[in-house]
Amino acid sequence: MTPQSLSPSTPSAGVADLHTHTFYSDGTDSPERLVELAKELGFSTIAITDHDTMESLPIAQPTAKRLGLTLVPGIEMSASAEGLEVHLLGFFLDPAHRALQQHLVEQQARRVERVKDMVRRLDRIGVKIDADEVFKVAGAGTVGRPHVAQVLVNRGYIATRTEAFSKYIGPDNPGFVPGSPMPPARIIRLILDAGGVPVLAHPIYLKRDELIKTFMKQGLVGLEVYHSGHTPEMIKHYDKLADRLGLLKTGGSDYHGTSREGSPIGAVKVPCALVDALRQWKETHPATRTS
Numbered sequence: 001m002t003p004q005s006l007s008p009s010t011p012s013a014g015v016a017d018l019h020t021h022t023f024y025s026d027g028t029d030s031p032e033r034l035v036e037l038a039k040e041l042g043f044s045t046i047a048i049t050d051h052d053t054m055e056s057l058p059i060a061q062p063t064a065k066r067l068g069l070t071l072v073p074g075i076e077m078s079a080s081a082e083g084l085e086v087h088l089l090g091f092f093l094d095p096a097h098r099a100l101q102q103h104l105v106e107q108q109a110r111r112v113e114r115v116k117d118m119v120r121r122l123d124r125i126g127v128k129i130d131a132d133e134v135f136k137v138a139g140a141g142t143v144g145r146p147h148v149a150q151v152l153v154n155r156g157y158i159a160t161r162t163e164a165f166s167k168y169i170g171p172d173n174p175g176f177v178p179g180s181p182m183p184p185a186r187i188i189r190l191i192l193d194a195g196g197v198p199v200l201a202h203p204i205y206l207k208r209d210e211l212i213k214t215f216m217k218q219g220l221v222g223l224e225v226y227h228s229g230h231t232p233e234m235i236k237h238y239d240k241l242a243d244r245l246g247l248l249k250t251g252g253s254d255y256h257g258t259s260r261e262g263s264p265i266g267a268v269k270v271p272c273a274l275v276d277a278l279r280q281w282k283e284t285h286p287a288t289r290t291s
């Protein structure tokens with residue numbers, strides 16, 4: 001038994017960042033570098049939560065072990081509800097779970113088709129970029145909108161990647177295509193089946209608090225109360241909401257390396273006691289495994 005699996009009466013010491021990305025999705029750091037950086041900054045626990053992939057986990061594990069940093073298996077998965085982009089975090093899930101693996105393979109293929117679709121939509125408004133260039137920028141793992149944004153910068157259509165999200169590929173923009181057609185209920189179920197703890201990421205981006213109750217009926221367990229995009233007032237709001245609804249609380253920087261400004265690793269530090277609570281929930285709720 002690791003010290004972290006003891007009851008909350010003996011909470012783990014240290015701080016955690018439970019939302020980070022590597023270059024296996026749209027971050028710019030290798031998994032090894034991310035772990036080193038976290039250690040240098042004094043974290044004792046991190047979760048790598050790449051979009052729709054867990055490829056980083058086995059790559060990061062040896063470095064984490066060498067440095068004595070606890071690595072929580074994690075993921076950030078895309079879903080759609082009422083035409084809105086919903087991001088769900090999964091913690092402590094089994095990357096080898098068959099239904100999860102199958103979903104991730106399908107989702108990678110969907111993301112490739114999505115980029116081609118975005119390129120076609122942009123072409124219609126006279127913005128000419130090449131899907132192959134986007135795939136080249138993305139490299140290993142998941143391809144996503146930040147890679148499209150980078151190519152738009154490279155081609156001189158915009159000056160910064162952020163501009164891409166307000167002009168070309170954000171919701172309501174001509175090049176927008178949702179990240180996944182999957183309803184949140186499906187994704188929550190997948191995370192639970194894979195032995196994980198499902199958590200709603202950055203609720204402020206969704207701006208629809210009333211949906212949280214619906215997600216809870218579908219199995220949602222936690223809320224990302226602390227996030228680099230949350231102001232102190234928002235944190236207070238979501239903290240109260242989590243207490244009122246009985247949701248576990250998580251937090252993280254949403255660090256993306258140099259591909260996204262304003263969310264450096266270390267921007268959000270949460271006590272490891274929150275990680276204990278996730279682990280304890282998992283231990284008292286055995287996976288509803290279907291394969």
Ligand code: AMP
Pocket residue numbers: 026051078143144145146161162165166170179256260
């Ligand atoms: P995707 O999963 O392909 O839809 O891409 C989602 C990612 O795009 C997020 O995780 C962020 O890294 C990035 N992103 C979303 N909105 C913005 C924005 N307004 N400015 C910069 N990056 C953004």
Ligand code: ZN
Pocket residue numbers: 021025026027051256
């Ligand atoms: Zn991202």
Ligand code: FE
Pocket residue numbers: 076087201202
């Ligand atoms: Fe997200």
Ligand code: FE
Pocket residue numbers: 019021076254
């Ligand atoms: Fe993220």
